[in-house]
Amino acid sequence: MSRRPPSIRRRLTLRLLLASALLAGLLFIIVINFARSVAQVSQDNILEASVTSILESASVQKGRVGIDIPYAALAMLGNVSDDRVFYRVSVDDTHLTGYPDLPVPDGPPDDHGRRFETADYLGDEIRIVSASRKLARDGHPVWVTVSVAQTRGGLQNILQVIWRNAAFLGAGFFAIAAVLVVTGAQATVDPLERLAASVSRRGPQDLRPVEAEVPVEMEPLVASLNRFIARLSTTLAQSEDFMAEAAHRVRTPLATVRAQAEVAMARMDKPENRASLGDMIRALDESSRAASQLLDHAMVTFRTDQLEHQPLHPHELIEETVRRLQPVAGLKDIAISVEAPRDVELVGDAILLQSAFGNLLDNAIKYSPHESDISVICGPCPGESTAEPRDFWRIQVIDQGPGFPTGTGKRLTKRFARGSNSEGTVGSGLGLTIAEEVARAHGGRLEIGRNPEGDGACVSLILPVS
Numbered sequence: 001m002s003r004r005p006p007s008i009r010r011r012l013t014l015r016l017l018l019a020s021a022l023l024a025g026l027l028f029i030i031v032i033n034f035a036r037s038v039a040q041v042s043q044d045n046i047l048e049a050s051v052t053s054i055l056e057s058a059s060v061q062k063g064r065v066g067i068d069i070p071y072a073a074l075a076m077l078g079n080v081s082d083d084r085v086f087y088r089v090s091v092d093d094t095h096l097t098g099y100p101d102l103p104v105p106d107g108p109p110d111d112h113g114r115r116f117e118t119a120d121y122l123g124d125e126i127r128i129v130s131a132s133r134k135l136a137r138d139g140h141p142v143w144v145t146v147s148v149a150q151t152r153g154g155l156q157n158i159l160q161v162i163w164r165n166a167a168f169l170g171a172g173f174f175a176i177a178a179v180l181v182v183t184g185a186q187a188t189v190d191p192l193e194r195l196a197a198s199v200s201r202r203g204p205q206d207l208r209p210v211e212a213e214v215p216v217e218m219e220p221l222v223a224s225l226n227r228f229i230a231r232l233s234t235t236l237a238q239s240e241d242f243m244a245e246a247a248h249r250v251r252t253p254l255a256t257v258r259a260q261a262e263v264a265m266a267r268m269d270k271p272e273n274r275a276s277l278g279d280m281i282r283a284l285d286e287s288s289r290a291a292s293q294l295l296d297h298a299m300v301t302f303r304t305d306q307l308e309h310q311p312l313h314p315h316e317l318i319e320e321t322v323r324r325l326q327p328v329a330g331l332k333d334i335a336i337s338v339e340a341p342r343d344v345e346l347v348g349d350a351i352l353l354q355s356a357f358g359n360l361l362d363n364a365i366k367y368s369p370h371e372s373d374i375s376v377i378c379g380p381c382p383g384e385s386t387a388e389p390r391d392f393w394r395i396q397v398i399d400q401g402p403g404f405p406t407g408t409g410k411r412l413t414k415r416f417a418r419g420s421n422s423e424g425t426v427g428s429g430l431g432l433t434i435a436e437e438v439a440r441a442h443g444g445r446l447e448i449g450r451n452p453e454g455d456g457a458c459v460s461l462i463l464p465v466s
């Protein structure tokens with residue numbers, strides 16, 4: 001199972017969302033607790049006021065502790081809600097009035113001597129406050145204790161409303177935070193995405209340093225990218241020099257040796273010596289050709305990345321190549337006819353186009369029988385312009401040889417691929433590769449077919465006008 005690579009945006013979003021959710025939850029809990037304690041304090045205050053006013057009404061008359069519960073003392077509790085109110089008064093430990101079984105808080109008293117408690121009474125939760133006051137009866141101190149309790153229904157109702165509002169508040173907080181998180185995470189990865197887009201938009205030949213403005217954290221990345229690009233351009237420039245140098249160093253001595261071998265052969269009389277010199281010359285031809293093609297191919301690969309765009313006339317290019325290969329064709333009595341209009345102008349790399357066309361013509365000569373004809377036809381390419389708005393030109397090389405082996409198709413344009421008909425002919429399987437790469441680098445293509453007028457091959461270089 002392949003794992004998806006981690007995404008900065010997703011990670012950042014998830015973490016911040018989690019943090020926002022925690023904060024929203026915390027906010028909710030704080031609000032609820034605060035509201036609960038405020039509500040509790042206000043209920044406690046009323047209960048306390050009630051207890052105080054009842055306590056104050058206690059007095060000793062005729063040696064008896066009496067209490068006259070003021071109306072307001074209990075009414076103030078009833079005002080708040082429909083909650084039930086209970087009270088109880090005792091003198092020392094003797095029950096005086098009210099609900100005798102009302103529990104009395106036994107916790108420590110607060111600063112004002114009040115005790116508060118929450119308890120269950122008659123099936124309801126109640127809040128009780130109690131306080132004591134010392135009275136003097138017959139010269140002896142007595143303690144009057146008053147407890148007032150109230151059910152907590154009203155308080156729960158208020159808390160429920162607050163709970164709902166706090167939940168809305170928390171959810172709203174989370175929603176706003178989520179929007180900020182998503183936009184924030186996007187803003188964080190924006191410069192990264194912009195950099196990636198600007199680098200991947202570049203053409204293969206664009207080796208300028210990256211100048212996009214990036215945040216400080218990304219500067220080391222851009223700096224190393226630029227150092228890498230600089231190293232690459234230096235290496236490429238060095239390889240170009242190397243290729244030119246190598247081509248020169250390999251071809252020149254081979255040509256010298258070949259010339260010497262021919263001179264020597266002319267001086268030889270013995271047929272066996274002549275035969276071995278002939279073999280040597282053929283081997284020299286073969287290696288010089290292979291070396292040339294390998295270097296040509298390397299040169300084509302390199303130059304397609306740095307294509308030159310010069311205006312050029314295809315008929316000049318064709319005629320020059322034909323002139324160069326005429327001697328080879330002459331050896332097989334092959335006639336080459338050229339049909340190329342003079343007013344056509346293409347834009348492209350003359351060295352590459354010459355190499356491509358040269359390879360096609362070389363193939364035609366190699367694979368043609370003696371005393372046959374090769375025609376080179378340059379003309380507009382009808383139908384092509386409907387697919388693309390540009391005009392295309394076609395340079396066709398037609399021979400009368402055996403044609404391409406059936407079923408080989410595009411396979412022969414692969415590097416080092418040779419057909420079944422190539423046995424006994426010198427070659428390295430790079431000719432069609434070079435031609436196709438050159439065509440593609442110019443925005444055109446290579447077409448392989450049969451001679452429309454009988455036996456033979458027809459290979460076309462199709463190139464856009466500009």
Ligand SMILES: Nc1ncnc2c1ncn2[C@@H]1O[C@H](COP(=O)(O)OP(=O)(O)O)[C@@H](O)[C@H]1O
Nearest residue numbers: 363367403418419422427428429430431432457
């Ligand atoms: N004009 C042609 N007629 C017949 N076969 C051809 C022709 N041109 C190329 N081919 C076939 O395509 C193969 C690949 O051509 P190429 O890449 O130029 O390699 P090479 O010429 O070194 O064999 C050749 O081996 C041959 O089988």
Ligand SMILES: [Mg+2]
Nearest residue numbers: 363427431432
């Ligand atoms: Mg070839």
